[in-house]
Amino acid sequence: METERGEVRDGKGNGCYLVAEVVGEEREGEEEDLSRLIGDTAGYRLGKWKGSTRLLLLDERYADKLYDELPEAVKACLKGSVFELVRCKLTLYYSYWQMNEVLEALLPEHMIVPSSFETVGHIIHLNLRDEHLPYKNLIAKVVLDKNKPKIQTVVNKIDAINNDFRTMQLEVLAGNHSLVTRLVENGLHFHVDLASVYWSSKLSTERQRLLTCFTRSDVVCDVFAGVGPLAIFAAKKVKYVYANDLNPHAVDYLERNCVLNKLERKIEVFNMDGRRFIDAIFKSQSTRPITQVVMNLPKDAAEYLDAFKGIFRDVERSEGLTLPTIHVYGFSKAEDPEFDFHERIRIALSEVAFEVKMHKVRLVAPGKWMLCASFVLPERVALAKPISEL
Numbered sequence: 001m002e003t004e005r006g007e008v009r010d011g012k013g014n015g016c017y018l019v020a021e022v023v024g025e026e027r028e029g030e031e032e033d034l035s036r037l038i039g040d041t042a043g044y045r046l047g048k049w050k051g052s053t054r055l056l057l058l059d060e061r062y063a064d065k066l067y068d069e070l071p072e073a074v075k076a077c078l079k080g081s082v083f084e085l086v087r088c089k090l091t092l093y094y095s096y097w098q099m100n101e102v103l104e105a106l107l108p109e110h111m112i113v114p115s116s117f118e119t120v121g122h123i124i125h126l127n128l129r130d131e132h133l134p135y136k137n138l139i140a141k142v143v144l145d146k147n148k149p150k151i152q153t154v155v156n157k158i159d160a161i162n163n164d165f166r167t168m169q170l171e172v173l174a175g176n177h178s179l180v181t182r183l184v185e186n187g188l189h190f191h192v193d194l195a196s197v198y199w200s201s202k203l204s205t206e207r208q209r210l211l212t213c214f215t216r217s218d219v220v221c222d223v224f225a226g227v228g229p230l231a232i233f234a235a236k237k238v239k240y241v242y243a244n245d246l247n248p249h250a251v252d253y254l255e256r257n258c259v260l261n262k263l264e265r266k267i268e269v270f271n272m273d274g275r276r277f278i279d280a281i282f283k284s285q286s287t288r289p290i291t292q293v294v295m296n297l298p299k300d301a302a303e304y305l306d307a308f309k310g311i312f313r314d315v316e317r318s319e320g321l322t323l324p325t326i327h328v329y330g331f332s333k334a335e336d337p338e339f340d341f342h343e344r345i346r347i348a349l350s351e352v353a354f355e356v357k358m359h360k361v362r363l364v365a366p367g368k369w370m371l372c373a374s375f376v377l378p379e380r381v382a383l384a385k386p387i388s389e390l
Contacts, residue, residue, distance in 0.1 A: 017096040020056065023087045056088065063087055099146035106142070107135060114139060118201050120194060121181025122152040125170070140173030152176050155194070166198040166226070166247070166297070188232055190257050196249040197227050203296075206361050206372070207233055210327060213374070214238050214292055221281060221290045221324070223274045223304070224297040227253040228267075235266040240288055244270040244277040278307040283314075289322040293377075298329040298370050302341070305348035312382040323382060327374045329361070337369040345373055354378040 055077060062070055067078075067085065094102070103113045114132055118125040124143055128136055140154040152175045159169035170179065179194040185204055192199045207230050214220065218238040222231040227250050231243035235258075245251050251271040258264040270277055274297070281287050295301040305328065312321055334340035338358040346352055354375055361370040 016093050018093060019091045021089045021091075023089050056090065058090070094145075099142060102142050102146070103139060106138060107132075117143070119151070120192065120199055120201055121183040122150065123179065123181055123194060124151050124154045125194070126154065126156045126173070128156050136173055140175075144174040153178065155179070167196060168194065168198070170194060185229065186233070188236070189260050190227060190229065190232075191253055191260065192227050193249065193253065197247060197253055198250070199227065199229070202362065203229075209359075210294065210372070211237060213325070213327070218291045219288045220292045220294065221278075222294045222296075223277060224295060224301065225254055225269075226250050226296075228257045230294055230296065231267055232257055232261055232263055234292075234294075235263040236261075238292075239266075241267045242270065242281055242287070242290070243267055244272055244274070244281075246271070246273055274301075274304045275307040278304065278311070282311045290324050291322060293324045293326045295326065295328040298331045301328045302330050302344045302348050305345060306350075308377055309349065309381055310384040311377075313385055321379065321382065323377045323379060325374060325376050327372055329370065329372050331364065331368055331370055333368045337371060341371050341373055345375070349378065349381050350384075351378050351381050 055074070057070075057074060062074075064087075067075070070078075097105075100113050100115055107113060111131060112129070114126060114128060116127070124147060126140070126143070128139065132139060136156060140156070144151060144154050153172060154174040155170040155172050157168050158171045172179075180191070181194070182189060182191050183201075184190075185201070186208065190199075210230065211233055214234060214237055216237060216239065218234075220231070220234045220238050220241045222234070222241060222243045225231045225243035225245045226247075228243060231241050231254070235241045243254060245254065248271055251269060255264075255269055258267050258269070270281075272280065274295075278293075282290065295304060297304075305326075308326070315321060328345065330341045330344065332338075332340045337360070342356050342358060345356060356373050356375040359372045359374070361372055364370050
């Protein structure tokens with residue numbers, strides 16, 4: 001709305017954006033009428049003017065200039081109009097400024113303004129540098145203010161992911177303390193609790209890329225499924241999905257999310273160690289022939305590849321083998337990350353002669369890449385005999 005002083009407030013009453021005041025002496029006996037300085041009250045809609053407007057020239061160099069001394073662009077706007085040059089004082093309030101502009105003004109000079117964060121439902125997840133920590137509450141307050149009402153909680157990661165369940169140590173810096181949230185990714189809904197499960201919205205693009213590798217006839221095995229972002233998307237497309245995770249909290253949310261998206265009939269859920277799950281699912285007589293295996297545990301997934309050695313050694317060749325395509329994720333800080341990860345895969349499988357397609361997912365830290373390697377499980381690996389029988 002607009003006040004009599006030209007004060008413009010946002011449509012939800014969350015405080016004014018700016019106030020424009022004419023500077024100068026009022027004529028004796030006359031009251032200053034500024035009601036149309038910013039625009040017609042009925043015409044102001046989200047910053048787009050309708051009807052009569054006023055032009056604010058935000059350059060103090062022209063404050064005392066005559067018409068002929070104004071910039072040509074301004075004179076072109078005024079040409080053919082009846083106008084009056086008025087000197088104004090413009091006050092811009094907190095609500096007017098963008099988040100990065102406020103932080104730049106409040107933080108010490110030359111400090112890099114934190115601008116990278118992840119949104120998970122109603123939660124913003126920061127990864128503050130050490131230099132930001134003395135100002136963490138101030139930063140969080142500004143981030144929360146500038147992202148309401150969608151965002152209600154701001155957290156910061158205070159420790160690296162170094163446990164078997166891939167959970168992060170998070171500190172709530174602003175807003176409510178609930179880390180249980182619901183989010184939507186590409187039309188599917190997910191419940192997550194960041195205090196007890198892992199979630200990365202930054203991998204949304206990678207999940208969609210991987211889905212393009214699947215067909216409707218595929219049967220997918222997701223070894224480290226978490227709360228199900230890939231498994232549930234895959235179930236929308238493929239014939240069937242076997243999804244597993246070691247974290248019982250993640251499995252609980254995985255089952256909820258299957259029901260939430262009405263896909264519980266196409267996903268079978270397990271709560272097992274990854275190596276034990278691989279062995280059990282491939283050797284089970286009731287398992288459908290698996291054609292795609294996803295191993296998204298970048299820190300350790302390559303170490304689980306040895307579980308595929310001899311996975312089909314008890315299967316008669318006459319029965320035919322369905323050799324799955326494996327998509328395994330990993331990190332590398334090497335100068336040549338693709339070559340480094342490729343070598344680790346070959347060592348894990350004790351096999352050299354097979355083709356690996358390498359994809360750089362994203363740079364997770366300076367000099368540290370997350371990669372995805374895709375390859376068909378070599379038959380010699382699948383049929384390998386135990387060392388004791390060699």
